[in-house]
Amino acid sequence: IMPPVSDIVRTVDNIKKSNSDTWEYRGLELANGLLVVLISHKNLDKAAAALDVFVGSLADPNNVPGIAHFCEHMLFMGSKKYPGENEYSKLIEGNGGYSNAYTSADHTNYFFDVNPNMLPEALDIFAQFFISPLFSSESTDREMCAVHSEYEGNLFKDTWRISQLEKSTSDPNHPYSKFSIGNMLSLKTVPKQLGIDVRNTLLDFHRAEYSSNRMSLAILGNQSLDELQDLVVKIYKDIPNQNLSLTKYPNDPYGESKRKTICYVIPVKEYRHITVTWVVPDYKEVYYANPESYLSHLIGHEGEGSLLSLLKKRGLASELVSGEKNNANGYSFFTVDIELTIDGLERWQEIVVYIYQYIAMLKKEGPKEWIFQECKNLNEMHFQFREKERPEEFVSNLANRMRDYPLTECLSGEYEMREFRPDLINDLLNTYLLPSKMRIFLVGKNFSSVATEKEKWFGTSYKEEYLPEDLIKRCENCQLDDELLVPPPNDFIPTDFQLHYESDDVDQKQKRSTPLLPKKIKENEYYRLWFTPDNFYKLPKAFLYFELRNPLGGFDPVHANMNTIYSELIEDSLTEFVYPAELGGLKYDLSATTCGIQ
Numbered sequence: 001i002m003p004p005v006s007d008i009v010r011t012v013d014n015i016k017k018s019n020s021d022t023w024e025y026r027g028l029e030l031a032n033g034l035l036v037v038l039i040s041h042k043n044l045d046k047a048a049a050a051l052d053v054f055v056g057s058l059a060d061p062n063n064v065p066g067i068a069h070f071c072e073h074m075l076f077m078g079s080k081k082y083p084g085e086n087e088y089s090k091l092i093e094g095n096g097g098y099s100n101a102y103t104s105a106d107h108t109n110y111f112f113d114v115n116p117n118m119l120p121e122a123l124d125i126f127a128q129f130f131i132s133p134l135f136s137s138e139s140t141d142r143e144m145c146a147v148h149s150e151y152e153g154n155l156f157k158d159t160w161r162i163s164q165l166e167k168s169t170s171d172p173n174h175p176y177s178k179f180s181i182g183n184m185l186s187l188k189t190v191p192k193q194l195g196i197d198v199r200n201t202l203l204d205f206h207r208a209e210y211s212s213n214r215m216s217l218a219i220l221g222n223q224s225l226d227e228l229q230d231l232v233v234k235i236y237k238d239i240p241n242q243n244l245s246l247t248k249y250p251n252d253p254y255g256e257s258k259r260k261t262i263c264y265v266i267p268v269k270e271y272r273h274i275t276v277t278w279v280v281p282d283y284k285e286v287y288y289a290n291p292e293s294y295l296s297h298l299i300g301h302e303g304e305g306s307l308l309s310l311l312k313k314r315g316l317a318s319e320l321v322s323g324e325k326n327n328a329n330g331y332s333f334f335t336v337d338i339e340l341t342i343d344g345l346e347r348w349q350e351i352v353v354y355i356y357q358y359i360a361m362l363k364k365e366g367p368k369e370w371i372f373q374e375c376k377n378l379n380e381m382h383f384q385f386r387e388k389e390r391p392e393e394f395v396s397n398l399a400n401r402m403r404d405y406p407l408t409e410c411l412s413g414e415y416e417m418r419e420f421r422p423d424l425i426n427d428l429l430n431t432y433l434l435p436s437k438m439r440i441f442l443v444g445k446n447f448s449s450v451a452t453e454k455e456k457w458f459g460t461s462y463k464e465e466y467l468p469e470d471l472i473k474r475c476e477n478c479q480l481d482d483e484l485l486v487p488p489p490n491d492f493i494p495t496d497f498q499l500h501y502e503s504d505d506v507d508q509k510q511k512r513s514t515p516l517l518p519k520k521i522k523e524n525e526y527y528r529l530w531f532t533p534d535n536f537y538k539l540p541k542a543f544l545y546f547e548l549r550n551p552l553g554g555f556d557p558v559h560a561n562m563n564t565i566y567s568e569l570i571e572d573s574l575t576e577f578v579y580p581a582e583l584g585g586l587k588y589d590l591s592a593t594t595c596g597i598q
Contacts, residue, residue, distance in 0.1 A: 007031050007237045008229075012407040018384045020539065026225045027407035030233060032241040033213025035402050037410055038228040039220040039395075046097070047119040047221045048391035049126060050111035052399035054214040054246050056104045057180035058328060059205070064191055064198060066182015067205050069103040070147055074202060075110070076101075077139040079128035085139060088125050091118065098392060103180070105328040106247070109400055113392040116222045120231055123219070127235045130215065135206070140199050144187050151183040158267045161460045162441060166277075168455050169263060169464055171255030176328075179457045211242035216402035218395040246403065249330035254279050254439060260472060262440040264447040266461040272340040273443045274348050276355060280334045280432045282327060283424070284404050288416045290375075291424035292334060295433075296323035297375050298362060298486070299336060299355075302579040305485030307358045308338075309576055313483075316344035316351055334433065345444045349471050354484075356435060356475040361484050363429050367422035370489065376417040377493050378583055383415040384497070385539060385585070435475035440467065492584030497540040541585075547598050554594030563592040 012027030015037070028036040057068045077085050092099045097114035110129065114122045154160040160181075170177040179186055191198050217236060221228050283291060300322035302308045311317035319339040326333050336355055338344075344351060388394065398410060405413030451461040515536040522529040534541075553563045567590050578588065591598050 007233050010407075014408055016409055016412045018386070018411075020385065023220075024225055025411070026229065027410065028229065028233070029407075030212070030237055032237060032239055033211070033215075033243075034236055034239060035216040035407065036232055036236070037216075037218045037398060037402060037407070038225050038232065039218070040223060040225045040228060041220070042222050044116050044220070044222045044391070046113040046391045047116040047122075047219075048111065048113040048395045049119070049123060049217070049219045050109060050392070050395040050399040051126070051130065052110075052216045052396075052402070053108045053130075053210060054106065054216075054329075054403055055209040056106045056108055056328075057178060058105050058175040058249055059209050059247065060175070060178055060180070061201060061205070062178070063194060063196060064201050065179040065186045066147065067187070067198075067201060068108060068209075069180065069182045070143065070187055070198075071202055071205055071210075072101050072103045072108050072110070073143040073146055074135050074139060075129040075133050077136060077143060078134045079125075080132040080134065081128045082125050083134060088129075091122055091125055095122075097122070100392075105176070105180070105326065106249070107400055109396055111392045111396040111399070113390070119219075119221045119223070123231060124235055127239070130210065130212070130239045133206070135199065135202060137199055140202075141188075144184060144198075147182045147187065148184045151181050154181065155458060156268045158269055158271055158443070161268070161455070161458045162265060162443065164458050165263065165265060165455045165460050165462055166439075166441065168457065169261075169462075170253050170258060174250055174253045174255065176249075176253035176331075183457070207242075209244070211244040212236075212239040213241050214244055214246060215239065216399045218399040218402070220391055220395050246329060249328055251281065251331045252279055253331055253333075258439060259437050260435070260439075260467045261464055262442060262467050264450050264463045265441055265443045266445060266447055266451045267443050270445060271443055272342070272345045272445075273337060273441075274340055274344075274351060275335055275337045275441045275443075276352065277333050277335045277439045277441070278433050278437050280324075280332050280428060282330055282332050284329075286419075286421065286424065287405060287413055289419045289421040289424055290379075290417045291421060291428055292324040292332070293379075293417065294367070294372055294375055294425055295334070295362070295428055298371070299358060301487050302575055303487050304576045305483065305487060306576075306579075307336075307354060307484065310354060310481065310483050311338065311344070311351065312575075314350075315341055316347060317341060334428070340444070345442075345446070348440075348442055349468075349474075352440065352471065353474050353478055354481070357478045357481045358484050359429060359433055360478055361480055361486070363426075364480065365486050367420075367425040368486070369420050369422075371486070372417065372420045374490055374493060377495075379415040379417050381494065381585060383412055385541070435472045438467075487580070490580045490583060492581040492586060494540070494584060499534075499538060499540060545598070548596045550596035553592065553596040560592070560594070563597070567592040567597055 007030060008028055009031055010029035015025040015027055017025060022041065024040040026038045030036065055068065060067050076088060078087065082088065089099065092112050092114055095115045095118040097112055099112035101108065101110040112122060112126065164179065167177050187198055219228055219232060299307060300320060308317065308320040311320065317338045317340055320336065322336045324332055325335050338351060389397065401414060402410050409416060451463045453462055455462060516532055518530040518532040520528060521531045552559045554560050571590050
């Protein structure tokens with residue numbers, strides 16, 4: 001029995017998917033504003049579901065940071081229909097499943113997988129999280145301890161420490177500056193001192209921020225789309241709709257006083273990095289132009305003439321990553337993150353100048369449509385032939401991005417690049433990626449005499465100060481370096497994905513559901529060559545495996561280490577040549593073994 005039409009206000013059956021995707025999709029918008037994507041496939045090892053709420057730690061009240069994360073934990077602790085704290089976990093784990101959740105800046109995401117025959121029961125108990133959660137006082141202290149335990153588990157992880165330091169040193173009036181994970185100090189000790197009832201704060205937060213029209217649901221099952229639709233609408237139409245808008249946050253998390261600053265940071269592990277960050281606009285409304293992706297492709301390039309190539313030749317860096325990060329509704333960041341050599345840490349100012357020399361070269365060259373077309377072709381290739389994620393990961397990621405794109409493009413939206421907008425690219429280069437608007441984080445063990453301040457929540461040692469004015473001027477007036485170039489056209493981007501079968505290798509009967517065994521097709525005194533035609537996956541990919549045998553590879557510790565170093569030197573020396581091929585979907589791995597090199 002199909003649900004009443006009045007429960008569904010919109011149905012989308014033309015969701016764009018890759019040509020190799022055999023799953024069926026349907027999008028729905030329910031009367032309560034909930035967005036739903038149903039995914040059906042008969043042969044599944046696991047069914048999965050995820051519900052994403054468009055609210056996260058940025059919405060925490062100032063006096064109780066961490067409440068959004070705490071709310072995420074408390075929703076697992078029973079509902080009016082299923083009051084037992086462990087009913088959900090017993091059902092999931094007792095049926096071969098897994099469940100988890102996470103809280104980010106402006107999203108809270110709940111997901112699970114389970115044996116396909118238990119999906120209806122799992123969906124019902126899962127829905128009650130959002131229909132009638134208990135938030136029982138008995139669970140409050142226990143879950144505070146769970147949040148605190150999570151906090152303690154991340155205390156000595158440099159990624160968490162540096163991320164929180166960046167927030168804590170941002171504009172204190174912007175929600176980005178808050179402590180997001182929460183601990184006993186923020187959720188219990190300080191609120192108690194201020195006379196705040198945390199459970200009441202939790203209830204107020206849930207009432208004020210959780211609403212069906214901020215939620216997105218993705219479900220993968222082996223039932224038909226009609227059966228999944230019936231199942232979902234019957235239960236999830238009851239999630240209350242508070243008619244809340246999607247919060248758009250102020251567009252500048254750093255503020256004027258934090259521009260042109262540097263933070264010297266002492267890491268826990270041996271770790272040398274420089275990160276240059278700029279606040280940039282949130283381009284989600286023009287996702288189909290993707291200007292950040294265009295610049296990320298160029299600044300993060302590793303081929304000949306690239307910024308990384310120059311830094312490696314100068315002995316200053318070993319790796320470089322560039323692109324958008326930590327974006328939320330209303331703002332985003334663009335970063336250049338570089339792993340430094342010992343010399344590079346000392347000469348960090350030169351590296352910053354090189355970054356701006358590359359940006360100056362891009363300004364001089366101007367946006368190029370052929371580069372945009374290459375990025376578009378690469379994105380289209382990755383979309384068409386991307387490998388399937390694990391079921392719970394797939395639905396979690398899908399639910400997270402469903403409100404960023406039209407439902408028809410919920411699968412393809414992050415890959416879309418269909419409109420070349422040089423104005424947006426120029427705007428990024430000329431208005432935002434400026435020396436006067438950057439923040440730098442310089443991370444290394446040798447700043448102990450400088451880094452005399454302590455970050456409040458993770459205890460990270462740091463020192464923040466303004467950048468030297470002469471460095472800003474050098475960056476603003478830098479000369480072009482002849483070694484920094486726009487990458488040449490990439491000859492490795494494929495355009496023909498047609499499969500070719502040799503009739504001698506694969507007859508029509510063999511083009512079926514079982515892979516063929518390899519056959520030896522050539523042998524001489526130097527090598528043996530085996531070949532297997534692909535009759536199973538039917539993807540336009542070839543896999544080559546070589547084993548170069550050398551009895552000295554693992555002869556003793558000296559030879560084993562020399563073999564490893566030799567392999568790593570080869571990989572490093574091939575970076576410039578291999579990078580364009582890797583962009584085109586070709587990948588290789590070189591590893592030392594006891595038998596030689598694979």
